[in-house]
Amino acid sequence: MQLFYTNSTENYFTLNPEESKHVTKVLRKKKGDRLNFTDGKGNLLMAEILISDIRKTTVEVIKKEKKIKQHKYYLHVAIAPTKNMDRFEWFLEKACELGIDEITPIICSHSERKIIKADRCNRILLSAMKQSLKFHKPKLNNTISIENLLRNDFQGNKYIAHCKEAEKIELKNQKTENRTLILIGPEGDFSDNEIAIAIEKKFKAISLGTSRLRTETAGIAAVHTINIKQ
Amino acid sequence: MQLFYTNSTENYFTLNPEESKHVTKVLRKKKGDRLNFTDGKGNLLMAEILISDIRKTTVEVIKKEKKIKQHKYYLHVAIAPTKNMDRFEWFLEKACELGIDEITPIICSHSERKIIKADRCNRILLSAMKQSLKFHKPKLNNTISIENLLRNDFQGNKYIAHCKEAEKIELKNQKTENRTLILIGPEGDFSDNEIAIAIEKKFKAISLGTSRLRTETAGIAAVHTINIKQ
Numbered sequence: 001m002q003l004f005y006t007n008s009t010e011n012y013f014t015l016n017p018e019e020s021k022h023v024t025k026v027l028r029k030k031k032g033d034r035l036n037f038t039d040g041k042g043n044l045l046m047a048e049i050l051i052s053d054i055r056k057t058t059v060e061v062i063k064k065e066k067k068i069k070q071h072k073y074y075l076h077v078a079i080a081p082t083k084n085m086d087r088f089e090w091f092l093e094k095a096c097e098l099g100i101d102e103i104t105p106i107i108c109s110h111s112e113r114k115i116i117k118a119d120r121c122n123r124i125l126l127s128a129m130k131q132s133l134k135f136h137k138p139k140l141n142n143t144i145s146i147e148n149l150l151r152n153d154f155q156g157n158k159y160i161a162h163c164k165e166a167e168k169i170e171l172k173n174q175k176t177e178n179r180t181l182i183l184i185g186p187e188g189d190f191s192d193n194e195i196a197i198a199i200e201k202k203f204k205a206i207s208l209g210t211s212r213l214r215t216e217t218a219g220i221a222a223v224h225t226i227n228i229k230q
Numbered sequence: 231m232q233l234f235y236t237n238s239t240e241n242y243f244t245l246n247p248e249e250s251k252h253v254t255k256v257l258r259k260k261k262g263d264r265l266n267f268t269d270g271k272g273n274l275l276m277a278e279i280l281i282s283d284i285r286k287t288t289v290e291v292i293k294k295e296k297k298i299k300q301h302k303y304y305l306h307v308a309i310a311p312t313k314n315m316d317r318f319e320w321f322l323e324k325a326c327e328l329g330i331d332e333i334t335p336i337i338c339s340h341s342e343r344k345i346i347k348a349d350r351c352n353r354i355l356l357s358a359m360k361q362s363l364k365f366h367k368p369k370l371n372n373t374i375s376i377e378n379l380l381r382n383d384f385q386g387n388k389y390i391a392h393c394k395e396a397e398k399i400e401l402k403n404q405k406t407e408n409r410t411l412i413l414i415g416p417e418g419d420f421s422d423n424e425i426a427i428a429i430e431k432k433f434k435a436i437s438l439g440t441s442r443l444r445t446e447t448a449g450i451a452a453v454h455t456i457n458i459k460q
Contacts, residue, residue, distance in 0.1 A: 070440045070441055071440065071441075090320060094447055094450070097441055097442075097443055097444065097447050098439070098441060098443070098447070098451065099439075099440075099441055131442075131444070132441050132442045132443065132444075133442050134441070172458045209328070209329075209457055209458060210300045210301065210329075211300055211301075211327055211328060211329055211362050211364070211457075212327075212361075212362045212363050213327055213328070213362065214327065214361070214362075217324055217327050217328065220324070220450065220454075221328065221454055224450075224451055224454045224455070225454070225458055227439055227441075228402045228439060228455055228458070
């Protein structure tokens with residue numbers, strides 16, 4: 001199955017020029033052929049091509065089906081974007097493939113990168129969602145400072161993955177049926193103060209294993225650990 | 231701790247120009263300062279700078295310590311290099327960070343990429359080893375066809391991760407204390423014939439979860455699954 005994305009809520013809609021070209025020239029689809037779309041909100045839309053056009057292919061939705069999420073948990077990862085943006089983008093793609101619900105880019109006192117291109121990140125998430133045949137696009141929240149994030153209340157399990165010597169529990173041994181929020185720090189780790197605030201806010205310090213992991217690898221290790229525990 | 235690599239077995243050796251420049255100009259190390267090296271074979275070599283030179287820094291080994299491997303298992307992944315080489319290189323870096331012992335690039339009938347640059351791949355493994363403070367470099371075997379690989383005998387657990395409908399066991403539920411070999415196919419999956427030969431050779435078909443994963447993501451998911459089971 002090949003999956004396309006649409007944000008249209010209409011019964012008839014037109015693909016953008018890039019998709020129109022792909023559908024007509026690469027996939028060689030013609031009038032009457034069917035395409036599968038998702039809205040990233042859990043729906044599979046089966047549509048029929050009404051007008052096959054290299055720039056403006058138009059389709060009609062003929063069936064709409066609600067799909068259940070592939071994973072059973074609800075995982076929110078708040079992670080510091082890496083200095084090298086490729087690494088953060090790789091995290092987005094792999095986290096979406098493995099199964100994540102919400103991502104918040106956080107700015108910490110040791111962060112070297114303080115801005116990200118949200119449009120580009122959302123395109124990566126959309127692409128990973130389609131490629132891995134998922135119907136739910138992870139929510140990418142606005143970038144926020146760790147202090148502001150920690151001012152909010154969160155329901156569920158709350159963990160912080162830091163590299164400092166401290167009493168830690170192993171994420172793989174935790175119950176994760178509920179909502180889970182995991183904080184992953186920047187290349188220079190969280191500051192002592194940031195860790196202290198998180199602990200005060202009832203976040204538990206976790207270990208992700210015996211290796212020293214890069215930020216984006218720690219993020220993926222956290223997602224996969226939750227994923228295989230379901 | 232910062233870790234350097236050397237393949238020297240001498241008590242005195244000279245760093246290459248790139249490392250010499252890094253040590254003298256970036257780290258501002260001087261005569262008498264100490265540096266930590268690994269040979270990638272499990273040894274930590276503590277060395278003292280005898281000659282601090284921007285192109286030819288020379289050190290003397292003053293202590294050698296055998297380090298035990300950070301992970302307790304022995305994992306060999308035979309994986310088809312991806313069409314986009316970046317993706318395969320990501321796999322190498324992340325697999326090394328998480329913990330792997332041996333990697334064999336395999337060529338399958340659906341492989342789009344049939345050659346890799348072994349030198350470049352080994353440099354990526356060395357760099358990931360140093361960065362994650364490991365003392366054992368994963369072994370990168372020569373690229374080999376899946377047919378030839380399957381002609382060999384392997385001791386330990388043998389698994390094949392393919393995407394076709396079949397009876398599969400979940401990797402996360404398997405015992406992995408012994409040596410483990412996992413086969414990961416190319417973007418177009420293993421062929422029916424390749425799967426049949428593997429099954430005949432007593433490989434068990436495994437599932438890595440509910441998501442459709444890209445080749446390199448499947449590789450990382452397999453490594454991390456073994457890693458968190460130890």
